[in-house]
Amino acid sequence: MSNKDWPLWEVFIRSKQGLDHKHAGSLHAADAQMAIENARDVYTRRMEGISIWVVESKYIHASNPAEGSSFYDPANDKAYRHPTFYDLPDELRNM
Numbered sequence: 001m002s003n004k005d006w007p008l009w010e011v012f013i014r015s016k017q018g019l020d021h022k023h024a025g026s027l028h029a030a031d032a033q034m035a036i037e038n039a040r041d042v043y044t045r046r047m048e049g050i051s052i053w054v055v056e057s058k059y060i061h062a063s064n065p066a067e068g069s070s071f072y073d074p075a076n077d078k079a080y081r082h083p084t085f086y087d088l089p090d091e092l093r094n095m
Contacts, residue, residue: 007056009035014051021053
């Protein structure tokens with residue numbers, strides 16, 4: 001397998017100040033170990049990362065942004081998710 005046939009990997013980095021991993025970019029690599037090592041070299045050159053996740057791009061599935069309104073509409077039918085019908089005491093401020 002030549003390097004132009006290597007799969008595409010998505011890279012997620014957790015910074016020293018953060019609690020979550022953020023998408024840093026993509027790269028091609030022969031396997032997961034090579035993807036992690038290449039991600040370290042490319043995306044954490046200033047020692048800012050403490051954790052790296054890589055996932056082969058073909059395993060990521062996402063919703064279609066063009067269908068966003070119809071995809072999220074069912075959540076509007078659940079009134080219990082919106083606490084607008086609760087009576088709050090007058091002493092409670094900034095809610």
